[in-house]
Amino acid sequence: MTLFLLSAALVSKWIGSCRAKLLEASAARMSHTQEILHGIRVVKMYAWEPHMTQSLAALRHVELKLLRTFQLVCNINIDLFVLAPIFTTVTVFAVALKFGEEGCVR
Incomplete structure (x- = not known):
């Protein structure tokens, strides 16, 4: 269970860095769009x-690539939280079967 918590902490940091990059790309695209709209007559x-x-398509392509990465990392994080209790339960039962009654503390 501790391994899952540590891996979730690492994935959370990864999510934060992906989110920051995504926000930068979105801000760049929105800034460029605003610039185009302000000078639409020209x-x-x-x-x-x-x-x-x-130029907008290139910025959007970068943003979509970062968005896909961000979603992948978020899905990894969700999968870790779903699999943690299952893996822990299976591990506990496997250890109990391996050691049987002589491994039990009474």
Whole structure:
């Protein structure tokens, strides 16, 4: 059970770092989107739509990659918490079967 708690602590730190990177990527994309929307007249006048679409798509691709990583790490954390009691129970019963009655303290 202690191993699961330690691994959950490590995964939680990993979640925090993934979340920070995801927030940075989201902020960069939103900032770029705001910049485009504020200068939409210039973008339309000079026909920069394809370039702006490509730059936004690249930022979104980075954000989605980080989002997938974040979701994977969150799922690992959930799986650890689901498997911890099951693994602990199986381990206790395996030890009890291995040592039988002579291993019991009375």
